[in-house]
Structures are given as structure tokens and as C-alpha cells.
Amino acid sequence: MANKTYIQSFCTIEENQIKVNGKILFEKEQSLFSDFSKSVYQHFNIDYPKFFKMDNLSKLAFLATELLLEKTENEEQENNTALVFSNKSSSLDTDTKYQSSITDKGSYYPSPAVFVYTLPNICLGEISIRHQLKSENSFFVFAQFNPLFMMNYANILLEKNKATSVLCGWVEYFDEEYKTLLYLVGAEGELEHSEESIKKLYK
Amino acid sequence: MEALKQELKSKIIEVLNLEDINIEDVNDDDPLFGDGLGLDSIDALELIVMLDKDYGIKLVDPKEGKDIFQSIETMGAYITANRTK
């Protein structure tokens, strides 16, 4: 590896709590994810009504990204941030919702709005739309978080000039169980981008 | 018809997850797509499912939706004329 890379900022969302760079920015008493995510949206004055149409996986990634990425001021301006996400349940939470809508013979009304979220790359699409990212993106499905893989992948993208920064991490949601760690990697910063530091952030 | 229009407003808000919009915000003649409520193509498909599920109206061609879903007014008129439940 020629140049050192750094973790510039990071965000975790789990158990009704949001931390950015280790600082608690928002928390809420025990609640369902739908209530929690709505409170976060309101707390940070996010103005993006499409948020409420997203599935839970996309909402989770959206909120973390919202707190990490600067708004793109100019729509034409190329934002060269790559996305490399991973989780263990893929889009299973939405898949099962959709599956029940086509197996119930008594009430057979498959929902187009649910079907469109039955792929994990829709989650990447939502983030790309919001931040106008036309860059590389990948969503990996692993049995567990794989810091070494993520580190190598992000470094290769930076080294080969495929991206100027990489937003990576873990976005897992299944049936009210969720955990997110997203972190932004680039050429400058203070926290070294190493397997050890990623492990520490993920805990 | 008035009751149906009120019903449609609350249903649309619920089905399409329009969290930031209240029934009072929607006027009968407001355009639903584009600048109005800002609905998109997936919302149109979801409204087609709603017509089927709640009013027994089956649309075959999504293009038909364009005229029907112009506003609450046009939707109400179409449902009144064509509903089977």
C-alpha cells in the first residue's frame, strides 16, 4: 500500500441510539424502528419526504449517510464518493413482507412499493440519488462483519483512483434487529484506516 | 362524493407514507403528481393497487392512471362511476 488512508468520520446506529465520531447525537427510549427513525428525521430537520417511502434497510443507511456526507451543493458537480456496504440479511426484511403479500390467497395484492426494495442495491440506489453519486458501489452479504475485506476493498478503490473517498461499513436490519456502522475513508485525516481501528469502531 | 374525497385523502396519505402532509393540506384540485404532492411512478402503481383492493377497479394499462390520478377530484369522479365495491 503506497499511501496511508484515514477514517475521516464514522457513525453508528443501534438500540435507539445514534453516535457520530463517538459522540451520542440522539437517543430515544425503547421504541419501534419506525418511530425511532421518524424521530431522528425530525430531530435533524431532514427535509426529504421520500424517506418515509423507503424500506427499513434504506432508512437505516440513509440516516447514517445523512450525518456523514456533506450535501452536494451543485448537482452537476461530480461527487466521487464510492459506497461499499455489507450486512448479513441482505434485503430479507423486505423480501419476507413482499412474500407474504403474494402467498396470502385471501388478500392477494402485491405491493409495487414493497417489491422495489427487495434488493440490497436499492439501498445503495437511494443513497446515490440523495447525494448524486454516480460512482462505484457494492453491497456485500457476509455471515459477519469483515473488517479486513472492507479495508482492502476501500484501499484498492482509492489507490486505483476509482474514488476520492469511500463510505463503507455494515448496515444490517432484520425484524426490528438492527446495527449500523458507516465510516468515511479518504487520503487525509487523523484516525488511521486499519483493521484494528475498524474493529474498534464496530466493537 | 365529499365523503369519498375525504376518504381518498386519508388513504393516499397512509398508503403512500406522506408523513409530512395532513388531510387539510390537500385541496380537491391540487395536482397529485409533479409539483403537487410530489408523487412518483411507483406511487401511481400503488394507487392502481388501491383502486383494485378497495374499490374493485382493475386497470390494465398504467397510462390510464395519468388521467384518473390528476387530482382528488378526478379520482373521486372515476371511482364513483366505476366502483364495484
Place this chain on the structure above:
Amino acid sequence: MNKGVAITGMGIISSIGNSVEDNFSSLLNNRVAISTIENISTVHIDIIKVGEIKKTNEQLIEELQLKADNNFSRTAMLGVIAAKQAVDNAGISSINEYKTGLISATSVGGMDMTERHYYDYFDNEELVKFIKCHDGGDVSQKIAEELGLKGMVTTISTACSSAANAIMLGARMIKSGKLDRVIVGGTDALAKFTINGFKTLMILSDGYNSPFDNDRKGLNLGEAAAYLVLESDEVVEKQNKTVLARVSGYGNANDAFHQTASSENGEGALLAMQKAFKVADLKPEQIDYINVHGTATPNNDLSEGRAIVRLFGEDNVPDFSSTKPFTGHTLAAAAAIEAVYSVLAIQNNVVFPNLNFKTPMNEFNLIPQTTLKYKNVQHVLSNSFGFGGNCSTLIFSKSE
């Protein structure tokens, strides 16, 4: 231009044929295979037509000589058939002799099986084994096991561009020296999940899909599997292999527009094509044939057509056609079967027809090639676009 990565073998099973030769013969003789669905019981049986492989699961099990207690999904069985053909075609007898990998694409995975038994798991213990075949990774593992492959195995699932991304990743891994040999492609079986999903999006045609026609009404779903064997030049030289064609360019970009719809100006498609040209070090005027994504949905063909016009110029678009009227849209396998068709076009110097086309679209003056056309085909560009804005382009070139 860049030399690209050698393709030394290919295999395919689709509704228009059970081998590369059968597929080629169908393409030459306009043998379309869009028909009424037989292997799945669905309420949509009278409304939709599909590109279905007319073999039952029992026939596939017998063909592959699987044990009675197997838990193979249809997707996996189709994948094994095509991957084995590809390996044979490449003349590989000892699969682990070199650093060999498998990169397999699927979007449906084993859900053709899991949806079939969704409500019966609690009552019938024998069915529980099928739950394990649900995820996409199981399909790849089963193919690897059947091939006896011990090297790297990974799965790509990016909707309808999946197989293009599998081919792209494979080519990159050969170029970087991480692998000497890699089997790349994709497989997807028809399933109620996708039939109903596309139905709710109202993008299924009630007749036969007609890409780039002004009156196109949507797509026909299909099922298929296809794989290519890519090998490093070192292995090719050492074994004195015949190179069928080369993967010379590839590019992927996000359209950043809508969950499922393509942008009006085809931004993502344009970016993907531009990147592929850069990798291949080719100019647009060097392309002899474009195998378009051409699903025949109103949205795709308009967006893709606009991107093509932006890149090539409206008057300079090379011969293009969509082969989906033959096979239907085979989702994660689409880019793999179309890679096989692109290689066939190069090998045989032929452009396949875009069937069912009658009326040019109002928006631009683009007329697909509607009849079989023999001409020198040096470079083929193949597009595949997936939900989530995932746009991919591959360029295949004749091996000099």
C-alpha cells in the same frame, strides 16, 4: 486498444436452446421461445408469456444425476448445466490445476423452491432442507461443488446487471493476477416472486416484447443460465488454448435517479459506456454491433436510446438489436447469455435480429437491425441495467 482478457469457453441453457449450438441455431432461424408458463402454477397464466426452459425440475435432477434427497433449487440446476458446458468447452480436465475461481450472478437464488414450500415447512419436515438453498450464495456453492472447484467462490446480485458485473469482476481479477482462470456468468429461474413483482410494476407485456418499438408494452420474463471461462494469457499460451474472443472493456455506474426506473437522459448508461470505452481504449466508431439491454419497457428503451444517441450521435449509431424477443428478460442471467450471443456474433460475423419491431420511436430516429445481417464484427458492446440504478457495459473484441 487494450488486448483484453481471453474467453476460452462458454456454456448456456435458455428457452431457445440447451447448448451454445442450439442457441446459435435459434438466433439464426428466428426460433422464438416466448410461451405460456408450464412449470409454475400462477394466477397470471393466461395473461403473461415467458421465456421458459421446457424441462421440469424432475428432468433436470435426472440429467444432473442428483440424489433423491438433494436440495437443489432450479436456479442452481440451470447454473450447473451451463457452467459444466463452459468448463468442457474450455477443455479443462483438472479444474484446480490453476488458481481458478467462480463468480456467479443470481437475483432469484433458491426462492423458486422456498416460495413453493413457504407454508408447508412446519407440517412437512422433509421440506426444511430447502430453506438452506434460499440464498444466492448457495447457488454458487452448489455449482462449485458440482465442478469440484476449490478456489474462490463469490456471488453477485445487482438485479438485471448482475452477470455483467460478474464478468467485469472476473476480468479484473485475471488482469490483477489474483486468479489464473475464472468461471463467470449468471443463472436465474422463473419464480412467482419476480413474476408478481414485475406485474405490480406493470412492465410485463401481455404479448410478445418488441424492443425499441414505439408501441412497446413491456417485457417478457425468462429463465436461463450462461457462463464464460476467462483465462490469463499465460495459461492460454502454456496450454495453447483457442481464444473465442476477449473481454476488452467494462464499466459500471449508478444512474442516481430512481429505485427502479432509468433516468430520462440515460445518464448512468452513458457513464457506464464511457468507462467501458476508456478501459478498452476504443472509440465509439469502432463498435460493429450493440447488443442493447432493450427490455421493451417504455422506460428502458427510451433511456437507453437517449444514452446511445448521446454517445454515438443520432446518425452514427452502429447496428444494434435486443435479443430479448427470443429469450425474454432473464434478469441476473441476461448479461451472461448476451455475452455468449456477443461472442457468437464475433465468431460468426453476424448481427442478430431485433424481432417484433414495427414502428420507430417518436423520440429519436433509431432503427434496430431487424433481420439477420452478416458483416465483419470486430467489437461488440453489450449493455445491462439493473434496479437500484446499477448500469453496466461490457465490450467484447475479436482475438487477434
